[in-house]
Each structure stands twice: as structure tokens, then as C-alpha cells.
Amino acid sequence: MKHFAALLLLSIEYSSCALYVDLTHTLSNKTSYFPTQTRFNFTEQTATWVNGNYFYASNTFQTSEHIGTHLDAPYHFSNTSWTIDQIPIERLISIDSLIIDVRKQCKQNKNYEITVEDIKQYEPINLNKYFIILFYTGWDVYYSNQSMYSGRISNDNSPDGLQFPGLSVKAADYLVKKYHQKLVGVGIDTLSIDAGQSKQFDVHQILLKNNIYGLENVASLGTVLKELSQPTAYFILHVLPIKIEKGTGAQCRIVAVIQDKISNGTVQ
Numbered sequence: 001m002k003h004f005a006a007l008l009l010l011s012i013e014y015s016s017c018a019l020y021v022d023l024t025h026t027l028s029n030k031t032s033y034f035p036t037q038t039r040f041n042f043t044e045q046t047a048t049w050v051n052g053n054y055f056y057a058s059n060t061f062q063t064s065e066h067i068g069t070h071l072d073a074p075y076h077f078s079n080t081s082w083t084i085d086q087i088p089i090e091r092l093i094s095i096d097s098l099i100i101d102v103r104k105q106c107k108q109n110k111n112y113e114i115t116v117e118d119i120k121q122y123e124p125i126n127l128n129k130y131f132i133i134l135f136y137t138g139w140d141v142y143y144s145n146q147s148m149y150s151g152r153i154s155n156d157n158s159p160d161g162l163q164f165p166g167l168s169v170k171a172a173d174y175l176v177k178k179y180h181q182k183l184v185g186v187g188i189d190t191l192s193i194d195a196g197q198s199k200q201f202d203v204h205q206i207l208l209k210n211n212i213y214g215l216e217n218v219a220s221l222g223t224v225l226k227e228l229s230q231p232t233a234y235f236i237l238h239v240l241p242i243k244i245e246k247g248t249g250a251q252c253r254i255v256a257v258i259q260d261k262i263s264n265g266t267v268q
């Protein structure tokens with residue numbers, strides 16, 4: 001009986017020792033966007049007191065699947081790969097994750113393409129299960145300013161003249177070759193896993209063809225880094241995209257769970 005009580009206490013202790021970090025930008029009409037995509041359009045429809053009895057509010061929104069913090073389903077660039085509703089849940093929940101910090105390189109070159117060397121700095125990646133790699137360029141600080149974030153002033157709908165960092169084709173090839181059995185997703189804190197100057201979206205083509213999904217406009221990676229015991233430590237990610245039949249992508253809640261932290265609530 002005593003033994004049982006001790007075990008119970010231990011499990012409660014453990015679950016209260018995690019810190020949650022929300023890696024999701026809040027969606028609004030001001031949300032930054034990739035040109036060519038339908039912008040997020042939020043309409044407050046009803047907010048009223050019904051006969052003075054009770055309050056009732058309800059809204060509506062229109063959006064591209066590829067706005068805000070979102071997941072690119074493999075089908076987005078590969079007609080033989082999964083649509084968003086087909087991605088197995090075990091590739092979305094409780095996934096071991098790692099942040100690769102490329103801020104220094106991106107500060108010197110806003111069109112920086114992440115190299116194989118940048119990845120090798122973090123090897124060996126000793127994960128036996130599924131995992132996600134998140135690239136931290138530092139671009140999230142520009143998120144609220146469309147021209148800074150996209151790297152161009154023009155507001156037109158063509159994708160020309162975009163400037164922001166992304167993965168190199170060689171890095172994408174390397175990840176697939178080395179890790180495609182276990183790597184389920186690649187994330188970044190910019191508008192696209194391909195750099196802004198990309199014309200053919202090769203990184204999308206390479207990863208998505210191998211059923212590795214993309215996470216774009218990821219927020220708050222700096223907060224996670226600060227909370228980790230060391231910058232190369234692993235942590236858990238929960239990735240929860242809206243389940244749209246035949247979806248090529250979807251807005252997505254992403255939460256990092258850092259174990260062995262006293263939880264004082266959610267950190268933004």
C-alpha cells in the first residue's frame with residue numbers, strides 16, 4: 001500500500017515538471033503572408049446580448065491553407081504523398097525535436113541558404129524514434145512587418161523579389177538521404193522552407209516527396225532555446241494541424257514541452 005502511494009506521487013510530480021512553450025503566431029488580418037496566397041480575413045459577425053438574457057458571439061474567416069503558423073502537407077508538392085488528413089497521428093504528437101541555430105549566418109546574409117555543414121554541427125543526432133528539426137533563423141522578430149519579413153516592399157501578388165533565409169537544396173538532399181526513415185518534419189521561422197529567392201521550390205519538392213512535412217512561420221524558438229538545459233538538448237513537440245479533407249496544408253498549433261521545468265503556466 002505504501003509502495004503504491006509513493007508511485008502515484010512520483011507520476012504527479014513528473015507531469016507537473018514540464019514547461020509548455022507555444023510556437024504558434026496568433027492569426028489576424030495583419031498576419032504576414034506569402035504572395036500568391038489568399039490572406040487571412042477575419043470578420044466579426046455577431047457579438048450581442050440576446051434579449052438581454054445572455055451574451056452570444058460568433059465569427060467567420062477566410063484563409064489560404066498556407067497562412068500563419070502552418071503545416072505543409074506532403075501532397076502540397078507531391079501528388080503521391082499524404083494530404084493533411086492522411087498524415088499518421090504518430091508523426092504529429094510527442095515528437096522528439098531539435099533546434100538548429102543559424103541566426104549568425106542569416107544576420108550576415110538575408111538570402112542565406114542553410115548548409116549541410118550547419119546540420120553536421122549538431123550531429124550525431126541520437127534519436128531512435130521519429131523526430132523534427134527546427135531551423136532558427138531569427139526572422140520571427142520581423143513577423144509583424146510584412147515588408148521586413150518577406151524582404152520586399154511591393155504588395156503585389158507575384159512571388160518575385162522575396163528575400164529571406166531557407167534551406168539549401170543540398171541540405172534537403174542530405175536530410176532525406178541520412179534521416180528519411182525517422183525525420184517526419186522540418187520547421188522554420190520564415191515564410192517558407194525554401195529561401196525567398198527560390199524559383200522552383202526544390203526544398204519543398206525534395207522533402208515532401210519523401211512524406212516529410214514542412215512547418216512554416218514557427219514562433220518563439222528563442223524562448224525554447226533559453227529554457228533548454230543546453231542549446232543542443234532535445235524536447236518534445238506536439239503538432240496539431242486542422243484536419244481538412246484533401247488539404248495541402250493547414251493552420252497548426254505547435255507546442256514545445258520542456259521536461260524538468262517548474263511549470264508556472266504557458267510561456268509565449
Ligand SMILES: *[C@@H]1O[C@H](CO)[C@@H](O)[C@H](O)[C@H]1NC(C)=O
Nearest residue numbers: 039040041042043060061062
Ligand atoms: C472578407 O470576408 C468577408 C465576409 O466573409 C467578405 O464580405 C469580404 O469580401 C472579404 N474580404 C476580402 C478582402 O476578401
Ligand SMILES: *[C@@H]1O[C@H](CO)[C@@H](O)[C@H](O)[C@H]1NC(C)=O
Nearest residue numbers: 028029030040041042043044
Ligand atoms: C478584416 O479584413 C476584412 C477585409 O478587409 C474586413 O472585412 C474585416 O472587418 C476585418 N476584420 C477585422 C477584425 O478587422
Ligand SMILES: *[C@@H]1O[C@H](CO)[C@@H](O)[C@H](O)[C@H]1NC(C)=O
Nearest residue numbers: 075077078079080081082083
Ligand atoms: C502523379 O502524377 C503522375 C504524372 O502525371 C501520374 O503518372 C501519376 O499517376 C500520378 N499519381 C497519382 C497517385 O495521382
Ligand SMILES: *[C@@H]1O[C@H](CO)[C@@H](O)[C@H](O)[C@H]1NC(C)=O
Nearest residue numbers: 142144145146147148149153
Ligand atoms: C516595416 O519596416 C519598414 C522598414 O524598417 C518601415 O519603413 C515600415 O514603417 C514598417 N512598417 C510597419 C507597418 O511597421
Ligand SMILES: *[C@@H]1O[C@H](CO)[C@@H](O)[C@H](O)[C@H]1NC(C)=O
Nearest residue numbers: 019227261262263264265267
Ligand atoms: C516559477 O516560479 C518559481 C517560484 O515562484 C520561480 O522561482 C521560478 O523562477 C519561476 N519560473 C519561471 C520559468 O517563471
Ligand SMILES: [Zn+2]
Nearest residue numbers: 066072216249
Ligand atoms: Zn506552406
